[in-house]
Amino acid sequence: MHDAHIARLVRAEARRQRETLNLIASENFVSRDVLAALGSPFTNKYAEGYPGARYYGGNCYADELERLCQRRALRLFGLREEEWGVNVQPYSGSPANLAVYLALVPRGGKIMGMRLDMGGHLTHGHHVSATGKFWTPVHYGVKKGTERLCYKTIARLAAEEKPKLIVTGYTAYPRRINFQKFRAIADSVGALLLVDMSHIAGLVAAGVHPSPFPFADVVTTTTHKTLRGPRAALIFAKKELLPKINKAVFPGLQGGPHLNQIAAVAVALHEAGQASFRAYGRRVVRNAAALAAALQKEGWRIVTGGTDTHLLLVDVAARGISGKTAETRLERCGIVANKNTIPYDSRAPADPSGIRMGTASLTTRGMGVREMRTIA
Structure with a gap:
């Protein structure tokens, strides 16, 4: 240098x-391979749009790369392409969550998530975040004494507030989450269920934490924590929800994807699939x-x-x-x-x-x- x-x-x-x-x-x-991909010539390329529908020329390898990353992400978590899709373009976890809200919750609609001071994330509706300014936050916490989630209390709050979307998955909660109970709570009030598995994605991939996919409508994750990849994010969604989410990512929130970042994510996803x-x-x-x-x-x-x-x-x-x-x-x-x-x-x-x-x-x-x- x-x-x-x-x-x-x-x-x-x-x-x-x-x-x-x-x-x-x-x-x-x-790994060294992830760093090599992150510093690769893909850094030089602009690729606004999605595979097969770019706004720039010269993207034949960009299309191949993005499709490969998508396939690896779905394969890693055992998802069928007929049921799930994935957007691999989010720059990081916060814009990934923001894109989901922008796509699926009307302005001012209610988003129900964990309080920041009890283990939630800024983007789960905290008042200093855009997610707490453009939408109406409803917050739940943990039970005093046990410091664990109380699903009955969460269900009562959901029944009172009737949120459009419920968020589970946290940044400072050390216990397993019962995704099935959250699914039941969401269904009881007609809400969508978003699981932010940013912290536990690698554990889910390794089979040491229950998977949220059988119960969630949308799953977001960063790729740089337990998944051991570069700083980036993924949005998994049921096939019927994906078009809205894709539009929210681009052109709603972002311009051209960082192809070098996507290349590094693809490498990390391959590594995470190994024994x-x-x-x-x-x-x-x-x-x-x-x-x-x-x-x-x-x-x-x-x-x-x-x-x-x-x-x-x-x-x-x-x-x-x-x-x-x-x-x-x-x-x-x-x-x-x-x-x-x-x-x-x-x-x-x-x-x-x-x-x-x-x-x-x-x-x-x-x-x-x-x-x-x-x-x-």
């Missing part, structure tokens, strides 16, 4: 990643459980009492430390995690009561249960 300044920053970041223990639940390490990835998924979950148990043994309170997934929440305020302080002190020791609210948090989001940890990255680096106990 001729740009010495950028080259120095790239080397410094690579060194930082090598020399620290990354417990950020939403991060991972991609080695299924073994990886099992290790991720095993490591998270081991880390939670070891921290409990050291006297730390784990939100919900443990984890079924790749992530866990630690209530550091229970021992007189704020989340921000814990994050800062850990990073000084070479351990990278993020401050995070916990259910019914009495502290401000900028300095909450908890920290969130995840095991996907360290598992990619080959670490196991023994290392998790050492880290704790």
Whole structure:
């Protein structure tokens, strides 16, 4: 690289990643093949539109690439092309969710999702997000005491509010989700069911978490967390809903797709279909459980009492430390995690009561249960 300044920053970041223990639940390490695709000549090409219907010439290989990525995405999750379609163009998870709402919920319509401070995401209708400004948010939370979803409470709220769309799938909820119960709740009020599986997509692909596809109308996911791909997103939808969603992605929200990004996603989807990835998924979950148990043994309170997934929440305020302080002190020791609210948090989001940890990255680096106990 001729740009010495950028080259120095790239080397410094690579060194930082090598020399620290990354417990950020939403991060991972991609393969050399994914990086090669991301930096490929597809970076140079404009391809507004969809395969066979582009607004630029020279897209024969772009069409082949996008169709291949679509087939790999459907195959990975065991979906039949007669029933499901997938849009592989979203730049990231937030615009993917926004596209779904734009396509399927009238302006001002009700979207029901998890509260941000209890594990939901900004794009599930939080007031600072466009999703909470253009649509009417209805929020549910978790039960006090258990810190888990209460499906009866959620069903009562849905019956009262009658949302057009219900969102499940979270950013800081460490337990398995009963998608069948959410399907029943959605059907009881005539709502569509959107599952945002961004955090658990790799676990679903590996067969260590129940699949949402038998119950959802639409499934969105990022590709850079447990799926171990580049920063991008996918929107899976029942065939009858896909045309509206495609129009919402392009031309509704985005211009030309990032073909290099789609190429890298295709590589990651292929990797996730291998037996080695299924073994990886099992290790991720095993490591998270081991880390939670070891921290409990050291006297730390784990939100919900443990984890079924790749992530866990630690209530550091229970021992007189704020989340921000814990994050800062850990990073000084070479351990990278993020401050995070916990259910019914009495502290401000900028300095909450908890920290969130995840095991996907360290598992990619080959670490196991023994290392998790050492880290704790």
